[in-house]
Amino acid sequence: xxxxxxxxxxxxxxxxxxxxxxxxxxxxxxxxxxxxxxxxxxxxxxxxxxxxxxxxxxxxxxxxxxxxxxxxxxxxxxxxxxxxxxxxxxxxxxxxxxxxxxxxxxxxxxxxxxxxxxxxxxxxxxxxxxxxxxxxxxxxxxxxxxxxxxxxxxxxxxxxxxxxxxxxxxxxxxxxxxxxxxxxxxxxxxxxxxxxxxxxxxxxxxxxxxxxxxxxxxxxxxxxxxxxxxxxxxxxxxxxxxxxxxxxxxxxxxxxxxxxxxxxxxxxxxxxxxxxxxxxxxxxxxxxxxxxxxxxxxxxxxxxxxxxxxxxxxxxxxxxxxxxxxxxxxxxxxxxxxxxxxxxxxxxxxxxxxxxxxxxxxxxxxxxxxxxxxxxxxxxxxxxxxxxxxxxxxxxxxxxxxxxxxxxxxxxxxxxxxxxxxxxxxxxxxxxxxxxxxxxxxxxxxxxxxxxxxxxxxxxxxxxxxxxxxxxxxxxxxxxxxxxxxxxxxxxxxxxxxxxxxxxxxxxxx
Numbered sequence: 082x083x084x085x086x087x088x089x090x091x092x093x094x095x096x097x098x099x100x101x102x103x104x105x106x107x108x109x110x111x112x113x114x115x116x117x118x119x120x121x122x123x124x125x126x127x128x129x130x131x132x133x134x135x136x137x138x139x140x141x142x143x144x145x146x147x148x149x150x151x152x153x154x155x156x157x158x159x160x161x162x163x164x165x166x167x168x169x170x171x172x173x174x175x176x177x178x179x180x181x182x183x184x185x186x187x188x189x190x191x192x193x194x195x196x197x198x199x200x201x202x203x204x205x206x207x208x209x210x211x212x213x214x215x216x217x218x219x220x221x222x223x224x225x226x227x228x229x230x231x232x233x234x235x236x237x238x239x240x241x242x243x244x245x246x247x248x249x250x251x252x253x254x255x256x257x258x259x260x261x262x263x264x265x266x267x268x269x270x271x272x273x274x275x276x277x278x279x280x281x282x283x284x285x286x287x288x289x290x291x292x293x294x295x296x297x298x299x300x301x302x303x304x305x306x307x308x309x310x311x312x313x314x315x316x317x318x319x320x321x322x323x324x325x326x327x328x329x330x331x332x333x334x335x336x337x338x339x340x341x342x343x344x345x346x347x348x349x350x351x352x353x354x355x356x357x358x359x360x361x362x363x364x365x366x367x368x369x370x371x372x373x374x375x376x377x378x379x380x381x382x383x384x385x386x387x388x389x390x391x392x393x394x395x396x397x398x399x400x401x402x403x404x405x406x407x408x409x410x411x412x413x414x415x416x417x418x419x420x421x422x423x424x425x426x427x428x429x430x431x432x433x434x435x436x437x438x439x440x441x442x443x444x445x446x447x448x449x450x451x452x453x454x455x456x457x458x459x460x461x462x463x464x465x466x467x468x469x470x471x472x473x474x475x476x477x478x479x480x481x482x483x484x485x486x487x488x489x490x491x492x493x494x495x496x497x498x499x500x501x502x503x504x505x506x507x508x509x510x511x512x513x514x515x516x517x518x519x520x521x522x523x524x525x526x527x528x529x530x531x532x533x534x535x536x537x538x539x540x541x542x543x544x545x546x547x548x549x550x551x552x553x554x555x556x557x558x559x560x561x562x563x564x565x566x567x568x569x570x571x572x573x574x575x576x577x578x579x580x581x582x583x584x585x586x587x588x589x590x591x
Contacts, residue, residue, distance in 0.1 A: 086103065086108060086111055087111065087112065087115055087256035087257075088256055088309065088581060090309070090310050090312060090313055091155060091156070091159055091259055091260070091308075091312070091313045091316050092155070092312065092316075094108065094158075094159060094259060095152070095155060095157070095158075095159075098147065098152075098157075098158055099152070104140070104144045104158070105140035105141075105143045105144050105147075105157075105158025105159075105160075105203060106137065106140040106141045106144055108140070108158065108159075108160060108259075109136050109137055109139075109140040109160050109203050109205065110137065110140075112160050112205060112256075112257055112258055112259075113132060113136065113137075113205070115255075115256060115257055116129050116132060116206075116257045119235075119255060119257070119584065120252075120255070120257060123584070124233070124235070124238055124584040125233070126232065126233050126235050126238075126251055126252075126255055126257075126584075127209060127224075127229065127230055127231055127232045127233055127248075127251075128208055128209060128232050128235075128242070128247075128248040128249075128251040128252040128255060128257060129162065129206050129207070129208055129209070129248065129252055129257060130165050130176075130178070130206075130207050130208060130209040130210075130226075130228065130229040130248060131165070131173050131174065131206055131207045132205065132206035133169075133171060133172070133173055133204050133205055133206045133207075134172050135171055135172060135204075136160070136203055136204065136205050136206070139203045139204065140158060140160070140203045143157060143158045143201055143203065144158065146201075152201070153199075153200060153201035154200055154201065154320075155200075155316045155319075155320070156197070156200040156201055156202040156316065156317070156320050157200070157201035157202075158201060158202075158203060159201075159202050159203065159259045159260070160202070160203040160205040160258050160259055161197055161202045161203065161204065161205060161258055161259060161260050161261060161262065161317065162205050162206050162207065162208050162248075162249060162252050162253075162257065162258040162260075162261040162262070163193075163194060163197075163204065163206075163207055163208065163249075163261065163262045164207070164208050164210050164246050164248065164249050164261070164262055164263050164264055165177065165178060165207040165208060165209065165210055165226075165228075165229070165248070166178075166210060166214060166264060166294055166295035167191045167193060167194055167207075167262060167264070167293065167294050167295075167304070168187035168189065168190060168191040168194060168293035168294070169186065169187065169190055169191070169194045169204055169207075170186060170187055170188055170189050170190045170194075171186060171204070172186060173186060173206070173207055174186055174207075175187050175207070175295065176228050177210065177212065177213050177214060177226075177295045178209060178210050178211070178212035178213065178226025178227060178228050178229050179212055179213060179226065179227055179228060179442065179446075179453070180227045180228050180445075180449060180452060180453060181434075181435060181436045181441070181442045181445040181446065181449075181453075182295075182431075182434055182436065183228060184431075184433050184434045184435065185431075185432065185433035185434070187293065187430070187431060188430075188432070189293060189430075190293060191290075191291075191292060191293025191294050192289075192290030192291070192292040192293060192294075192321075192323075192327045192329065192330060192333075193262060193289055193290060193293075193294070193304045193321040194293065196290075196320055196321045197262075197320060197321065200320040202320070205258050208246070208247075208248030208249045208251075208252050208261060208263075209224065209226055209228075209229035209230070209232045209247060209248035210224075210226060210229070210244070210245050210246060210247055210248055210249075211223045211224060211225065211226065211244035211245035211247055211269075212225065212226035212227055212228075213295075213297075213462070214245040214264060214266065214269060214295070214297050215244050215245035215269065216266070216297045216416065216420055216461050216462075216465075217457075217458075217459050217461055217462055218454070218457045218458040218459045218460045218461055218462070219457065219458065219460050219461070219520075220457045220458075220519060220520035220521075221457045221520050221521065222241075222456060222457065222515060222516065222517050222520050222521060223241050223242065223243055223244025223245065223247055223272070223273075223521050223523075224241060224242045224243075224244055224247035224248070224251075224515070225456065225517065227449075227452050227453040229248070231515070231517070232247040232248050232251050233251070233515070234251060234276060234277060234512050234515075234582075235251055235254050235255040235277065235582035235584055236254070236277065236278065236512070236548060236549055236550060236582040236583070236584075236585065236588075237512070237548065237549060237585050237586070237587050237588040237589075238584065238585065238586050238587070239514055239515060239586065239587045239588075240276070240511075240512035240513065240514060240515060240549065240587075240588060241276055241512045241513050241514070241515050241521065241523070242273055242276050242277055242512070243272035243273035243274070243275065243276030243277065243509075243512065243523075244269060244272055244273065244521070245264075245269040245272075245273075246261075246263025246264060246265070246269050246270050246272075246273050246281075246307065247273050248261075249261035249262065249263040249270075249273065249307045250263070250272075250273025250274055250276060250277040250279055250281070250307050251273065251277050253277070253279045253307045253308060253309060254277035254278055254279050254309075254581075254582050255582060255584075256581070259308070259313065260306055260307065260308040260309075260313050260314065260316075260317045261306070261307045261308075262304060262305070262306060262307075262317070262321070263281065263304070263305060263306075263307050264294060264302060264303065264304050264305075265283040265302070265303050265305065265528075265532070265538075266297040266298055266301045266302050266303075266416065266532065267301065267412070267528055267529055267532035267533075268509075268526050268528035268529075268532065270282070270283045270303075270305050270307065270538075270540070271283055271508050271509075271526070271528050271538050271540040271552070271554055272508075272509060272523075272526065272528070273307065274307055274508065274540040274552055275507075275508035275509045275540055275550060275551060275552035276509070276511075276512040276550070277512075277550065277582075278542050278545070278550025278552070278579055278580065278582070279307050279308065279309055279542070279579070280307065280308050280309065280310060280311050280313070280314045280539070280540065280541050280542070280569070280573075281305065281306070281307045281314070281538075281539070281540045281552075282305045282306055282307075282314045282315075282318055282537070282538070282539050282540075282562070282565075282566070283303055283305050283528070283531070283537060283538040283539075283540075284303050284304070284305045284318060284322070284537050284562060285303070285337070285338075285341070285535060285536060285537045285559045285560050285561075285562065286300070286301060286302065286303050286332055286535030287323070287330075287332035287333050287334075287335045287337075287338050287535070288303070288322050288323060288333075288337075288338050288341055288342065288537075288560065288562065289303060289304045289305065289318070289321045289322055289323060289333075290304070290321075290323050290327035290329070290330040290333050291303070291304060291330050291332070292327050292329030292330045293329070293430075295424070295427055296419070296420070296423035296424065296427060297416055297419070297420050297423070298415060298416045298419035298420060298423065299332070299419055299423055300415060300419060300480060300484075300535065301412075301415075301416070301532050301533070301535060303535070304321065305318065306318050306321075309579065310573065310579075311352065311539070311541060311566060311569045311570040311573050312348070312349070312352050312570065314539075314566075315345065315348040315351060315352065315566050315570075316348060318345055318348075318562065318566075319342075319345040319346050319348045322338070322341065322342035322345050322346075323338045323339070323342055324339055324342040324343060324346070325339070326338070326339075337559060337560035338560070340560070341560040341562055341563065344562075344563045345562060345563065345566075348566070351563055351566045351567045351570065352566075352567075352570045353567055353570065353571060354570070354571050354574040354575070355391075355571065356567035356568055356570065356571040357387060357390035357391050357392040357568060357571040357572065357575070358390065358391030358392075359391060359392075359393065360391070360392045360393065360502045360503070360568055361392075361393045361395065361499065361500055361501050361502050362387060362392050362393070362394055362395070362501065362502060362503050362504065362505050362555075362568070363394075363395045363396075363397075363398025363495060363496070363499055363501045363503070363504045363505070364384065364394055364395065364396035364397055364398055364504070364505060364506070365397065365398060365399050365400050365403070365495070365504055365506050365527070366396070366397040366399065367397075367399055367400070367403050367404075368506035368507060368525070368526075368527040369506065369507060370507060370510075371507055371509050371510040371524040371525030371526065372507075372509070372510020372511050372524035372525070372546070372551070373510065373524070375511075375546040375547070376507065376510045376511060376524070376546055376551050379507075379543055379544035379545070379546060379551040380506075380507045380543070380551070380553065382543070382544060383505070383543040383544070383553045383572070383576070384396070384505075386572065386575050386576050387505065387572065389575070390571060390572070390575045392568075395499045395501065398495055398498075398499050398501065398504065399495065400491045400492060400494075400495050400504075400530055401490065401491065401494050401495060402486050402487070402490050402491040402494075402530075403491070403530070405486060406486055406487060406491070406529060406530065406533070409482075409483070409486065411479040411480075411482045411483040411486070412479075412483045412529070412532070412533050414475065414476065414479040415476065415479050415480050415483055417461070417464055417465045417468055418465075418468045418469070418471060418473065418476040418479075419471070419476075420439075420461075420465040421439055421465040421466060421468050422470070422471050424438075424439045424442070424465075425438050425439055428441075439462060439465060439466050440466055442462060443459060443462050443463060443466060446459050446462075456517045456518070457520060483533045483534075484533060484534050484535075486533065487529070487530040487531070487532075487533035487534040487536075488533070488534030488535075488536070491530050491533075491534070492504070492530050492531065492534065492536055492556065492557075492558065493558065496557070496558060502557070502564055502568070503555045503556060503557040503561070503564060503565055503568055504555070504556045504557070505553055505554065505555050505556075506527040506553065506554055506556070507525075507527065507543075507551065507552070507553055507554070508526065508527065508528075508540045508551075508552035508553060508554040509523060509524055509525060509526040509527075509551075509552070510523065510524025510525060510546075510551070511524070511545075511546040511547075511549035511550070511551055511588075512549050512550075527554055527556070528554070530556070531556050534559075535559065536556065536557065536558060536559050536561075537556070537557060537559070537560070537561060537562050537565060538554050538555070538556050538565075539554065539555045539556075539562075539565040539566060539568075539569040540552045540553070540554045540555075541553060541554075541555070541569045541572055541573050542573070542576075542578040542579040542580075543572075543576065543578050544576075544578050545578075545580060547588050547589055547590050547591070548583075548585065548588055548589045549588050550579075550580070553572070555568050555569050555572075
């Protein structure tokens with residue numbers, strides 16, 4: 082199997098399978114061999130927490146189906162990894178990286194996992210993550226979980242892969258799968274996208290179902306793809322988008338979800354290299370530049386590339402409530418209330434686990450302190466356990482305030498004021514050095530406004546700083562994914578900034 086297959090776009094893989102030059106079984110075997118050679122041995126990236134023992138048989142069955150009745154579509158026979166907070170009803174566990182949830186597999190696929198199966202994807206395995214999607218304790222380290230250990234950045238192994246979808250971002254960058262699923266509450270898809278130099282799409286809340294996904298907060302959680310190209314990410318998003326409401330996730334019944342899913346189904350039409358011509362894009366300068374002058378140079382180069390491709394930049398175009406959001410605690414209050422309610426509800430769907438409630442999880446961690454809380458604590462779990470029900474007036478007020486601050490008074494206000502198609506800002510600075518003792522020390526980011534009001538983001542490689550990737554993020558209104566994908570694809574084609582990782586022990590600083 083040529084090594085090039087692990088970098089090939091999904092469309093090229095499909096073309097090769099259509100001609101018989103490639104099979105899903107051979108491609109699956111190739112990725113599994115690469116995981117064994119580079120994830121478990123060699124540089125030991127630590128991105129994949131578990132491979133699916135049924136993956137080879139799934140691939141062989143899909144090959145037979147292709148010969149018998151043809152292809153199901155763009156993902157037929159394509160190996161995809163899923164973050165280990167997404168349920169799969171097979172022989173794999175779903176744990177959010179916590180040993181407290183190690184045990185029998187869920188009895189039912191998550192909504193997105195079921196859609197991947199229906200599309201013909203091979204569920205290759207589960208990826209490591211920041212434990213409990215990085216909602217456990219202060220001074221946490223992105224990419225570390227009690228069950229999975231530490232995920233490393235394949236560009237420089239001593240650097241963070243970002244979080245909390247750490248394993249998904251690192252696995253895609255390292256060529257362990259064609260694409261992966263991550264989840265985001267605030268930055269957890271776009272952070273590993275920029276740290277690992279891949280494309281990440283955080284969809285509008287409700288565009289993709291969250292049923293069967295271990296939650297943080299139902300008002301902000303979203304499931305989305307990470308891939309090596311915009312077209313690949315769009316193909317996966319099209320497969321998991323909620324064309325029909327998921328009865329287990331009321332948010333998918335929102336009016337915009339079905340229409341956007343229909344538009345995404347024709348995603349090749351969105352991949353227009355000329356889409357930047359005449360596009361009105363705002364530049365919120367308050368987000369420039371995280372990560373110092375070198376990252377600033379990458380960001381300014383991205384703006385020049387946008388202008389050269391015909392975009393009309395409104396610079397600056399500030400989000401009017403950004404400073405107010407920085408000093409406001411309503412988002413954290415919302416997450417804390419919703420986490421307790423969501424985790425207790427999720428655990429009620431599982432059987433055979435040693436825990437049934439968030440209080441049980443806290444007690445389990447104390448009883449297994451040498452493995453679970455050896456590096457950082459569980460202050461956020463304890464805080465959430467002390468919260469009341471979702472009828473609490475403090476929660477309702479915080480939710481309304483947070484959404485308004487980021488949406489109507491924030492993103493919507495600046496987009497309306499300048500007649501913008503989107504905003505663009507650096508996703509974050511270059512990956513920081515991993516430090517298990519003191520935790521993360523990253524360089525800012527631009528995900529918070531969209532996180533609070535549930536709006537979409539598309540992060541795409543823009544360049545690098547001494548071998549460490551730096552992305553930019555396109556952000557827009559609810560259900561503006563088709564527009565953001567068009568802009569990101571055109572930028573990607575104009576710059577071709579992504580570079581495959583070299584698994585260096587450290588960043589090649591001068």
